[in-house]
Amino acid sequence: MPEPVHDGTGSRAGRLRLGVIGAGKVGAVLGAALRAAEHRVVGVTAVSEASLERAENLLPGVPVREAREVVDGSDLVLLAVPDDVLAELVSGLAALGAWRPGQLVAHTSGRFGVDVLQPIRAVGAIPLAIHPAMTFTGLSLDLGRLQDCVFGVSADAPMLPIAQALVIEMGGEPVVIPEEQRVLYHAALAHGSNHLVTLASQAAQLLSEIGVAEPERVLGPLLRASLDNALASGESALTGPVSRGDAGTVAAHREALTGRRALRQEAAAGAAGRDGDDILDSYLAMARATLQRAVRQDRLRTDQAATLGDVLG
Numbered sequence: 001m002p003e004p005v006h007d008g009t010g011s012r013a014g015r016l017r018l019g020v021i022g023a024g025k026v027g028a029v030l031g032a033a034l035r036a037a038e039h040r041v042v043g044v045t046a047v048s049e050a051s052l053e054r055a056e057n058l059l060p061g062v063p064v065r066e067a068r069e070v071v072d073g074s075d076l077v078l079l080a081v082p083d084d085v086l087a088e089l090v091s092g093l094a095a096l097g098a099w100r101p102g103q104l105v106a107h108t109s110g111r112f113g114v115d116v117l118q119p120i121r122a123v124g125a126i127p128l129a130i131h132p133a134m135t136f137t138g139l140s141l142d143l144g145r146l147q148d149c150v151f152g153v154s155a156d157a158p159m160l161p162i163a164q165a166l167v168i169e170m171g172g173e174p175v176v177i178p179e180e181q182r183v184l185y186h187a188a189l190a191h192g193s194n195h196l197v198t199l200a201s202q203a204a205q206l207l208s209e210i211g212v213a214e215p216e217r218v219l220g221p222l223l224r225a226s227l228d229n230a231l232a233s234g235e236s237a238l239t240g241p242v243s244r245g246d247a248g249t250v251a252a253h254r255e256a257l258t259g260r261r262a263l264r265q266e267a268a269a270g271a272a273g274r275d276g277d278d279i280l281d282s283y284l285a286m287a288r289a290t291l292q293r294a295v296r297q298d299r300l301r302t303d304q305a306a307t308l309g310d311v312l313g
Helices: 025-036 049-058 067-072 083-095 115-121 141-145 157-169 179-209 215-237 247-267 278-296 302-312
Strands: 017-021 040-045 076-079 104-107 126-132 150-155 173-176
Touching (some): 017 025, 017 067, 025 040, 025 049, 025 076, 025 141, 025 157, 067 083, 083 115, 104 157, 115 126, 126 157, 179 278, 278 302
Parallel strands (some): 017 040, 017 076, 076 104, 150 173
Antiparallel strands (some): 126 150
């Protein structure tokens, strides 16, 4: 690792000069967490008004600089940028000769491991991947959520302890993800987290449409209990009409949702795919997946499964 920082500020030995590229919701929070661990944040990049505000709130006093300046002054560079621009950013800075031997370079992408950082490895810098399995608001409350948050870490074997140490310093728990499994790791998290939001939003929309004033009060206890049960008991927690083989109820759901879509499309002059028309498709897709899992668990008789399969198309 780079030499410890001795800046006369009283920071304990072994602290690093940290540069944050990308003051998005993740970068600003992780930068603040590492600052709380007494690393010295020497620069941050921020372009949009929102990112400038996050930098000011979470990293007060840290100068906003260009990416090359941030890299030049840092022992540890945190790359918190969208997945699709990560490789271009790394190679672009490599072309400028920005990276240097012994420098730590950690990205926060869930999709990528360290192979995307090959240009920095080529000059003797140390590539690390540290992805927090958490959804962020970009506010200070996220710092509390980092406590016991799991991070998917990847690195060359001799460097794994460095990635793990950085995560532990932020209060998180490192879990090693093999390089070749990063995409599946990230797909699992996106499927669980992002699609959970979509499902909850669709359910709330339906309740709101039928006149329920506060759908979150109806859904909150149910969804929290369902999530807790699923995490604790896995598929054995499955309930509902599909798992019971109640084809009549599922058929009624499909009929009601199909009728709703037809009315909305008619009102929107046939603008298919708009105004919440995704709900029927989501319901059918998830019901089919639930049916497959119920069959694998031997919850249904053969005739029940066949009838449900016909209902779900």
